[in-house]
Amino acid sequence: MNTRQLPPSRAVVIGASLGAIDALTVILSALPPGYTLPILVVVHISPDKKSMITELFQSRCALPVKEAEDKEPVAGGTIYFAPPDYHLLVEPDFQLSLSSDEPVLYSRPAIDVLFESAADAWGDSLTGIILTGASRDGADGLKAVCSAGGTALVQLPETAEGETMPRAALEACPSATALTLEEIADALCYLEKLK
Amino acid sequence: MKSPVTETEELELHLLLEAIHRKYQYDFRDYSPASLKRRLAQALHHFDCESFSQLQHHVLHRPDAISALLPFLTVQVSEMFRDPTYFKSLREQVIPHLKTYPSLKVWVAGCSAGEELYSLAILFREEGLESRTIFYATDINTDALKKAQDGIYPLDRISLFTENYQKAGGKASLSDYYTTGYGRAMFDKTLRERTVFSDHSLVSDAVFAEMQLVSCRNVLIYFKRDLQDRAIGLFKDSLVRKGFLGIGSKESLRFSAHAASFEEFDREQRIYQKLSLL
Numbered sequence: 228m229n230t231r232q233l234p235p236s237r238a239v240v241i242g243a244s245l246g247a248i249d250a251l252t253v254i255l256s257a258l259p260p261g262y263t264l265p266i267l268v269v270v271h272i273s274p275d276k277k278s279m280i281t282e283l284f285q286s287r288c289a290l291p292v293k294e295a296e297d298k299e300p301v302a303g304g305t306i307y308f309a310p311p312d313y314h315l316l317v318e319p320d321f322q323l324s325l326s327s328d329e330p331v332l333y334s335r336p337a338i339d340v341l342f343e344s345a346a347d348a349w350g351d352s353l354t355g356i357i358l359t360g361a362s363r364d365g366a367d368g369l370k371a372v373c374s375a376g377g378t379a380l381v382q383l384p385e386t387a388e389g390e391t392m393p394r395a396a397l398e399a400c401p402s403a404t405a406l407t408l409e410e411i412a413d414a415l416c417y418l419e420k421l422k
Numbered sequence: 423m424k425s426p427v428t429e430t431e432e433l434e435l436h437l438l439l440e441a442i443h444r445k446y447q448y449d450f451r452d453y454s455p456a457s458l459k460r461r462l463a464q465a466l467h468h469f470d471c472e473s474f475s476q477l478q479h480h481v482l483h484r485p486d487a488i489s490a491l492l493p494f495l496t497v498q499v500s501e502m503f504r505d506p507t508y509f510k511s512l513r514e515q516v517i518p519h520l521k522t523y524p525s526l527k528v529w530v531a532g533c534s535a536g537e538e539l540y541s542l543a544i545l546f547r548e549e550g551l552e553s554r555t556i557f558y559a560t561d562i563n564t565d566a567l568k569k570a571q572d573g574i575y576p577l578d579r580i581s582l583f584t585e586n587y588q589k590a591g592g593k594a595s596l597s598d599y600y601t602t603g604y605g606r607a608m609f610d611k612t613l614r615e616r617t618v619f620s621d622h623s624l625v626s627d628a629v630f631a632e633m634q635l636v637s638c639r640n641v642l643i644y645f646k647r648d649l650q651d652r653a654i655g656l657f658k659d660s661l662v663r664k665g666f667l668g669i670g671s672k673e674s675l676r677f678s679a680h681a682a683s684f685e686e687f688d689r690e691q692r693i694y695q696k697l698s699l700l
Contacts, residue, residue, distance in 0.1 A: 297643045297672055298454075298650070310672055313643075316456035319424075319432060322647075325672050326457040327640040329499050344456040347431075350424040375425040 233378055236418045237352040238301070239264050240345045242338030242368065244271040244360030246388025248280075250408055251358070252287055255306060257412035260289040264419050266306045267295070267315065267323075267345065269338045271362070274312035281308050297325045309336035316344035332364045342368025351376030354418060356411060357403075358382045360392030366399035378418075379403035380411055434474035435459055441478050442495075446488050448562065449625045450495055452649035458495070465494035489565060496563045497644060500537040501582055502575075502596075504639070505671050506589035509541060511691040513591050516666050517549045520634055526555040527633045529660060531624060531653075532641035533559035536570030537583075540599075541590075542637060543613040548593045552616065558631060560622035567619050573609035580607050624653040633660045640670040647677065654680045661696045668693045 243250055247270045255266070272278055278294070285292040288306060295307040301321045309315035313325040314336050324344075331337035342355050342365065355372035357365045359382055373379050381397050383405045384390040397403055406414065424432075435455065443449045450458065462474065469487070471477040481487045503509050520526055528546075530539045539559045546552045561567050575583070580596070587596040600607040622630070624641070636657045642650045657667050658680050667684065669692045675681045684694040 296674065298647050298677060313672055314457070316454075316460075318454060318456045324454045324456050325643045326454075326497070327499055327643070327670075328457055328461065328497055340457075340460065343460070347424070347428045347456070347459070350428060352423060375428060376423075 233354075233414060233418055235352065236264065236354040236378060238345065238349050239266045239354045239356065239415060239418070240342055240372070241266065241268045241356045241358065242342065242360070242365040242392075243268070243358035244362055244364065244389060244392055246359035247271070248283070249388070250382065251284070253408040254412045254415065255284060255290075256287045258288065258290055258415060261304065262290055262416075262419055263303045264415075265301045265303050266290075267301075267317070267341060268306065269309045269315060269336045269341045271334050271336075271360070271364070272311050274335065278308075278311045284308070295323045295325065297323065299323045309341065311336075314340040316340060317348040318344075319348055321348060332362055334362065334364050338365035339368040343371040346371040346375040346377060349375075349377065353377035354380065354415075356380045356382075357393055357396035358408075359387035359389045361389040362392060363395035365392055366395040369396045369403060370399045373400045373402055380414060381405050382411065383407050431459070431474060434478070435462065438462070438474045438478040438481070441482055442488065442491075445482060447626075448488070448492070448495070449623070452625065452646045453495075453644055454646055457644065461494045461497070465491055468494070492563045492565065496534070496561070496566065497640075498534045498563075498566055500534055500640070501579065501586060502537045502541045503583065503586035503590045503592075504537070505691075506586045508639070508668060508671065508691045508693070509545060509590035511688045511693060512542075512668065513545055513549065515688055516635065516693060517545075517551065519664070519666070520551060521549075523634055524554065526551060526635070527558065527631055528555055528635045528637070529558045529560070529631070529633045531560055531622075531636060531638035531657070533561050533570050534563070534566050535575075536573055537575075538637060538639060539570060539617060540573060540609050540613055541587075543617070544587075544592070544596075544599055545590075547613070555616060557617040558620065558633075559617050560620050562621065562623045564621055567621065571614065571619050573611065573614060574606050575609075577602060577605050577607055624656060625649060629656055629659045631660065632662055633665060634662055635666045635668070636660060637668045639668065640673070642669060642673045651679050654678050658683050658696060663696060663698045665696045666693060667696065
């Protein structure tokens with residue numbers, strides 16, 4: 228696949244579970260300072276722990292990394308993580324929202340919730356990426372991204388620590404493109420130049 | 423660009439909320455639309471409707487449908503002693519202040535099925551404040567209020583409640599406060615003897631008493647900013663000077679127009695104290 232054929236995007240959403248930290252490190256640490264697209268990330272994490280994930284990635288990324296706050300306007304060039312035990316959503320006016328609604332597929336935050344709301348907000352200007360994981364969360368979400376005309380990328384299942392999630396995503400969204408982590412990082416850098 | 427389908431759904435959602443407000447006076451127009459839409463999509467499934475327009479027709483023509491729809495519009499997922507560190511901070515930091523008052527009023531706003539109310543009632547009993555306290559538990563959903571009044575929860579939730587209770591610094595055993603039967607836990611009805619349950623809307627109703635403590639957790643996140651401000655304004659006007667406001671662990675007064683009326687009492691636990699000079 229030639230990632231140089233991708234259409235332009237205004238925002239990126241990423242979902243990952245089992246093996247998320249290593250996979251996300253490859254992608255997020257490749258984004259250069261001054262990168263302009265907002266990146267919203269859901270990782271399945273334990274609800275009762277104080278999450279150190281933002282601190283961890285801040286030390287590995289050139290871009291600012293933060294935990295998403297309720298009713299915060301989405302800013303370009305920022306990496307947002309969903310807080311533990313809350314769903315993260317994007318409002319139609321591009322503010323972030325948190326919710327305590329029931330877990331989806333046993334997960335809160337759930338990838339589907341972020342992706343479906345982001346697909347509503349950004350429509351065809353959204354890129355959705357499903358990485359490694361052992362659940363099928365994200366499959367419906369990625370389908371919503373495709374249906375709204377957005378770009379769908381999936382980690383090549385054979386290269387993922389958890390193959391279930393990328394396989395489920397590819398099944399739900401056959402038009403998605405399967406790539407290695409390095410290719411996804413490359414695609415994100417290219418997407419930004421299109422803006 | 424938004425997809426045409428999304429644009430149509432947004433319009434239908436807007437009309438549905440307008441219809442519910444005009445016909446039944448429940449006002450969800452200033453709720454955050456993203457999660458509301460998700461919950462209403464589940465309602466479509468429940469009512470076997472294909473679109474929000476069809477659901478609107480259903481709700482307008484079947485008066486019994488609105489009470490079945492309310493649980494989808496309001497969120498009812500909570501747990502006792504959710505975020506145990508919040509209740510620990512109330513116990514250790516706030517209660518010593520409350521003990522200086524001869525009588526107390528506590529408002530649990532958006533009490534849903536009562537988990538937060540019973541948590542506070544147990545806390546106040548253990549701290550010897552119960553007999554001088556009146557609790558007000560309010561919600562817009564009368565079915566949820568009835569559940570709160572019943573104080574009955576599925577037994578499979580009790581292990582989580584118990585774990586939270588212990589982490590929150592509970593002085594006894596949570597099982598001292600309930601009896602079990604038929605797969606359910608029934609909380610001691612004397613815990614709610616000093617509680618007034620009432621239908622109250624943070625969208626449209628006014629202040630109704632003067633409080634020393636308002637606890638309203640994970641309610642504001644469902645509101646747009648202007649409505650958040652209205653609710654926080656109500657809490658401000660309800661509280662005595664130096665009164666306490668506790669909100670959810672991911673909620674904040676930082677962006678609120680009323681931020682200057684409060685100081686952070688326990689920043690980490692999102693407990694605020696109303697300033698004395700207002």
